[in-house]
Amino acid sequence: MGMYLLKTTAFAAGLALVAGSAAVAGEDSTLTINGDLTISTAAAAPSHLENIDEVVSGWLFRTDETQSLQMDDFDNPSFVFVDIGIDLWEAVDGTEGKSCSSCHTDGPEEFAGLTATMPRVDADGNLETLTEIINRERVEKMGAEPWKYSKTKMASLTALIGLQSRGMPVNVAIDGAAAPYWERGKELYYTRVGQLDIACSGCHEDNYGVMIRADHLSQGQTNGFPTYRLKNAKMNTTHARFKGCMKNIRATPYAEGGDEFKALELYVASRGNGLTVETPSVRN
Amino acid sequence: MASGVKPRVKTPKKATAGEAFTIKTLISHKMESGQRKDKKTGELIPRSIINRFTCEFNGTSVIDISIEPAVSTNPYFQFDAVVQEAGDMVFTWYDDDGSVYDTTKSVAIG
Known part of the structure; x- marks a missing residue:
């Protein structure tokens, strides 16, 4: 489990390594819950993603202790x-x-x-x-x-x-009537905001796997939401998490339930198309 | 009585006589430490925690824990026990407000 930390740190250290191993899921990338439900925590990136070959669950970026909490429903808060x-x-x-x-x-x-x-x-x-x-x-x-x-x-x-959807693949529709919302979400994802002038992609696409001070940056996948976070001992929704991210980069958060976050929720969910639903997950 | 209190226990359905097995317990409880102040009034919020947890097997004490205010919300205890015969495990939580929550699990020998 801890291997992922090493592997992704290596990603940051050498660009050649990124190209070489990004498409291969590590042998420790399988999450088994209650000993019988196996969840694949990595998948080939959906075709609309231009800069990532493989999408991986946030579970892989957590410590062994946090990971094990999600492996048994009694232990999972x-x-x-x-x-x-x-x-x-x-x-x-x-x-x-x-x-x-x-x-x-x-x-x-x-x-x-x-x-x-x-x-x-x-x-x-x-x-x-x-x-x-x-x-x-x-x-x-x-x-x-x-x-x-x-x-x-x-x-x-x-x-x-x-x-009820745990174990099923994420599969949000992004075409047809959803297309304009998805485009709006994508625009928000790549738009730099706040005093620190960072877009979602700055951390979760360009630098996942890297430590940002004490935090291990994940891809920001939403397949485990709502998620229990050890830091606040409660369930956290996607919109609350978006809000937290925006505060971290010293931006003024959009409203929970507002058009911006709804579009972003769709876009971020679509980045995880193919990953497995882990709800309710445990994160730090 | 504190709201939303619900005891949970996980034991194996069958145990082997003389061999240790693992028991997991959790009680949902807000565990108000008594150190926090009400943000609006500035008054201390009175302490309200689970202060003792016990487990008995056929009347014999298995574990008896006193819990202090530093223990966080939803206290979780995991421990091992050895039994020689089948019987009932009684788990009891004692609340500061006088409430007592208990739950019983039968353990078979197989």
Whole structure:
């Protein structure tokens, strides 16, 4: 497991090495959960990626201790929140006296595969995230108040729904109606912002595998989101993470749930097309 | 009673008599240390933690832990035990507010 650190550090040290070994997944690139679910943590890059040959999960960039937390669902602290999600699934809320389970009688298993294709374009041509779908259902079907975008309730329920897609390949649509949103996201990804004048690509494309002070830069893949982070002991959503990144480069973050982050969520997810959904993952 | 408290225990369904097996336990609890201040009022937030955790097997103490405020949220304990016969393992957590949470797991010999 720790091998990846060495290998990727070597990437940074010698350009020749990058070309030589980037396409080969290391023998330690397999994540096995509960001893029976094998997750491939590296894949050939989707064709739209111009500068990377292989996409790799953030799991590979973590320490052995953090990696092992994700290899057993009892050890994985995310499951405290998945349990909260199960309680919320059954909880009656709003004027209609309904819970999620009132309509979705087959349980959250009904949404197997959903997270792997989110965000997506709805029938009206608007880009929608899982969070927005949940809040729409809460307002329209349950007569309940929408939840805050990245707070515990929403993150827990999206973790429960995301868990149903664990082990499936990420496969977000980027063509057709999604194309303009994807282009917008790509533009944001490569646009330098903030006082430090860095774009997403500056760290997660040009320098992944390198230490940025004490942090090991990953490719910034979202296949494990929402993810439990040891630093704040809770579930973190993609938009909350984007916000954190923007603060780190001393930029003014866009709004969670806003058009910019939704487009960026689509683009970043598409960079992981072919990777395996790991939700709910553990990161530092 | 603190909210969202839920004990979880993982034991093997079957153990071999005389051979050690691993028990994992976790209780979801916010473990308020008593050192933090309310940001709005400046008042100290009262301590509210799990202060003791025990495990008993057929009435015999397996482990008895006293927990202090420095232990972080959702305390997790993992330990090994050896049993000679089948029986029930009783896990008990004691909350500062007087609440007691317990859960029981049967261990078979096979």
